[in-house]
Amino acid sequence: MDALQDHAMAKASQQRRHMSLQRIEAALQGIAKEEFGWCLRCGEEIARRRLDSDPTSPLCIDCANLVEQ
Ligand SMILES: [Zn+2]
Incomplete structure (x- = not known):
């Protein structure tokens, strides 16, 4: 069970990194x-x-304020 959770968390942080790389x-x-x-x-x-x-x-x-609302 813990291993599954670790895997999900690692995947989520990998996706966040990927998204910020795309922005840059x-x-x-x-x-x-x-x-x-x-x-x-x-x-x-x-x-x-x-x-x-x-x-x-x-x-x-x-525009950032408009989008974030
Ligand atoms: Zn603008």
Whole structure:
């Protein structure tokens, strides 16, 4: 039983790692295309302060708030 639980937890954390890798990859692709720093939803410039705290963020603070609600 414990082994099964360990396996499920290991799988879940592996999936989380995979997802954040995909986000970083998407951000890096944005840099390559010189689209880095622009909101994918509204096209506004993403605040520098926001990029400093989360460089992989694809949305400006306004859109991120809308999406998270
Ligand atoms: Zn936006």
